[in-house]
């Protein structure tokens with residue numbers, strides 16, 4: 305088949321690769337209904353994350369099961385499924401505790417920017433719908449796989465509660481999904497930090513009540529003023545840079561919580577400063593599997609439309625242009641149609 309391979313920074317090709325096949329009896333093969341490009345795919349694309357040789361890209365996926373290994377019990381061919389970028393058995397102590405992204409058998413999904421993909425640990429990783437969803441549901445279901453699941457985790461980790469105040473740092477796709485999650489979880493006030501008009505518009509659509517354009521000290525000062533000098537009880541850090549983390553810590557009230565889902569690049573903490581600041585933190589790769597059944601149900605019931613975060617849709621064959629558009633910030637997030 306033809307699939308997406310990154311050969312090096314800026315070098316994404318849609319080229320011939322071997323068809324995926326069952327390698328372990330717990331694997332499944334799915335035919336993708338759609339796939340997309342993640343903000344984290346841009347780290348190697350920009351040369352900011354070293355890469356060992358050509359990589360099969362793609363870890364966000366939904367589709368129809370075409371084949372399962374001999375030990376797969378609950379997932380069956382013909383089912384429509386969504387899975388997380390973290391592959392998990394869903395039975396080990398960490399999975400049972402709701403942290404499937406720390407599964408003792410954890411692997412990371414790859415090779416999903418393709419017409420077909422192999423999903424290891426199929427029973428633990430995949431969640432099936434009871435019926436085949438309509439084509440109009442595909443973008444929203446795809447979004448639950450990573451970008452919504454990650455934004456949701458940011459909100460849960462930040463302990464967003466009914467009527468509370470949440471600040472979302474970062475107006476990328478995950479940040480926008482963090483706004484949606486905070487809104488669904490009942491936050492009374494949601495302050496989105498964004499300086500791009502079209503992202504502000506989406507943030508408002510997803511439930512932001514206030515927008516702050518300032519960054520750094522200026523942004524912190526604006527939010528402190530809006531909260532009568534107190535700060536916010538829940539802060540969602542959705543970037544992973546030193547400045548965004550400083551902003552998150554700066555706007556969080558003592559006793560408040562920061563949920564951080566941007567993979568940290570060059571972020572450092574001062575232990576003594578954190579000690580006296582008295583701010584709680586929980587982050588890491590999102591245990592999307594914990595949230596998937598609930599998120600898929602919200603989508604199917606028409607309560608949320610997270611697929612609106614895809615502002616560029618291209619055929620899979622044009623995946624290279626999809627990376628370029630995101631790299632140049634012409635697109636928030638690119639969805640790739642699988643037309644085969």
Ligand SMILES: [Zn+2]
Pocket residue numbers: 392393394395396397398399400404406407408409
């Ligand atoms: Zn596990």
